[in-house]
Amino acid sequence: MYWTGFIVGALVSCICINALENGLARTPPMGWLAWERFRCNIDCDNDPYNCIKESLFMTMADLMVSEGYAAVGYNVVSLDDCWMASERDANGKLQPDPIRFPSGLKALSDYLHAKGLLFGMYEDYGTFTCAGYPGILGSLELDAQTFAEWGVDYVKLDGCNADPADMDQGYPEFGQYLNATGRPMIYSCSWPYYQIINGMTPDWASIASTCNLWRNYDDIQDSWASVASIIDYYGDNQDEIIPNAGPGHWNDPDMLIIGNFGLSYEQSKAQMAMWAILAAPLLMSNDLRNMDPQNKDILQNIDIIAVNQDTLGLQGRRLSKENGIEIWSRQINPTQGTDYSYSLAVLNRRTDGTPYDVSITLSTLGMTFAGGYSVTDLFTSVDLGDFAPDDTFEVRVNPTSVVMLRCNLITSTA
Numbered sequence: 586m587y588w589t590g591f592i593v594g595a596l597v598s599c600i601c602i603n604a605l606e607n608g609l610a611r612t613p614p615m616g617w618l619a620w621e622r623f624r625c626n627i628d629c630d631n632d633p634y635n636c637i638k639e640s641l642f643m644t645m646a647d648l649m650v651s652e653g654y655a656a657v658g659y660n661v662v663s664l665d666d667c668w669m670a671s672e673r674d675a676n677g678k679l680q681p682d683p684i685r686f687p688s689g690l691k692a693l694s695d696y697l698h699a700k701g702l703l704f705g706m707y708e709d710y711g712t713f714t715c716a717g718y719p720g721i722l723g724s725l726e727l728d729a730q731t732f733a734e735w736g737v738d739y740v741k742l743d744g745c746n747a748d749p750a751d752m753d754q755g756y757p758e759f760g761q762y763l764n765a766t767g768r769p770m771i772y773s774c775s776w777p778y779y780q781i782i783n784g785m786t787p788d789w790a791s792i793a794s795t796c797n798l799w800r801n802y803d804d805i806q807d808s809w810a811s812v813a814s815i816i817d818y819y820g821d822n823q824d825e826i827i828p829n830a831g832p833g834h835w836n837d838p839d840m841l842i843i844g845n846f847g848l849s850y851e852q853s854k855a856q857m858a859m860w861a862i863l864a865a866p867l868l869m870s871n872d873l874r875n876m877d878p879q880n881k882d883i884l885q886n887i888d889i890i891a892v893n894q895d896t897l898g899l900q901g902r903r904l905s906k907e908n909g910i911e912i913w914s915r916q917i918n919p920t921q922g923t924d925y926s927y928s929l930a931v932l933n934r935r936t937d938g939t940p941y942d943v944s945i946t947l948s949t950l951g952m953t954f955a956g957g958y959s960v961t962d963l964f965t966s967v968d969l970g971d972f973a974p975d976d977t978f979e980v981r982v983n984p985t986s987v988v989m990l991r992c993n994l995i996t997s998t999a
């Protein structure tokens with residue numbers, strides 16, 4: 586039994602945030618971002634295959650399309666730190682490193698656009714980026730215009746080398762300059778993260794009305810411990826952060842690391858399932874040139890992506906955490922009246938070897954629709970059957986893994 590003290594009313598109350606309405610990111614952004622896998626590797630002499638240079642991004646773009654990622658929704662290809670020259674040009678404009686990006690960023694942008702992809706940019710609201718390249722402070726308007734000129738579609742604005750107290754004014758100011766260019770650009774902010782780690786309480790209403798997505802917590806690293814710590818943060822702080830999320834404005838638990846070195850197959854399934862429940866941006870940071878078919882299947886699981894991209898845009902929550910077993914739920918389509926369909930993630934944090942059987946009674950999870958729910962396992966595609974709210978069924982969850990279910994309302998019109 587996993588009684589949770591869970592109150593249905595809390596989930597159906599209105600989202601009263603005055604959110605950013607630039608028409609973008611109505612569902613969580615999806616794409617590929619360089620940082621977690623490729624970092625600030627600028628040593629193209631000794632490591633030409635892995636260094637940050639234009640051909641790396643062009644190759645990833647090619648693979649996004651040829652390997653089927655674009656077809657299931659991954660459409661942003663984004664730079665991260667270390668794309669720049671160490672100085673601005675004579676006119677004060679940002680410029681890419683001339684050796685690693687010899688064609689310039691407009692050419693890279695055109696290359697991505699010709700493939701139907703979006704161009705993601707990285708900068709920092711400080712004097713310098715985290716890796717020490719020029720930040721935007723002092724050049725906000727010019728840099729916004731430069732991004733528009735280059736055909737940028739998505740801007741990640743980091744917060745190193747800045748005073749977090751200035752961010753309440755600075756991030757909105759840069760957002761206004763982006764807006765003033767007239768070019769739609771998804772705006773990804775690191776603003777709350779830098780304030781939280783400096784002991785400040787973020788102004789969530791202002792953040793949600795300025796940014797399309799924002800980071801709340803530490804950078805992801807290539808390990809299950811890192812993924813698990815992010816999941817804990819999202820569970821422990823859910824009452825504060827869930828109300829801020831919705832179409833156009835998302836909490837960002839950072840990149841998907843599936844396909845790298847740190848996660849097992851089971852842990853990779855767990856990250857994918859949890860990011861879907863969390864309505865998280867799905868930004869892969871991996872080497873698409875070397876993807877195991879199993880990991881590619883996880884990343885391209887269209888049923889799980891459909892949960893992530895559900896148009897209601899309601900971020901899921903942790904209902905229970907007991908004996909290393911967590912049950913998470915997210916309200917999704919289809920709905921009828923005030924009743925929702927749900928996706929459930931049963932997450933096993935246990936490491937004691939054998940799979941663990943978890944018994945589920947939907948009514949104890951707040952799922953009380955009299956017509957019942959049709960339940961499908963989203964990794965195996967097995968139809969588990971139709972269940973009334975008080976029926977009980979069992980799922981078997983592997984260690985450090987997940988079972989992810991879709992529970993559709995059974996309505997007379999279905």
Ligand SMILES: *[C@@H]1O[C@H](CO)[C@@H](O)[C@H](O)[C@H]1NC(C)=O
Pocket residue numbers: 606607608763764765766767768769770
């Ligand atoms: C600029 O902001 C206005 C008002 O929020 C919005 O309607 C418009 O779509 C925005 N334009 C761009 C290019 O972001």
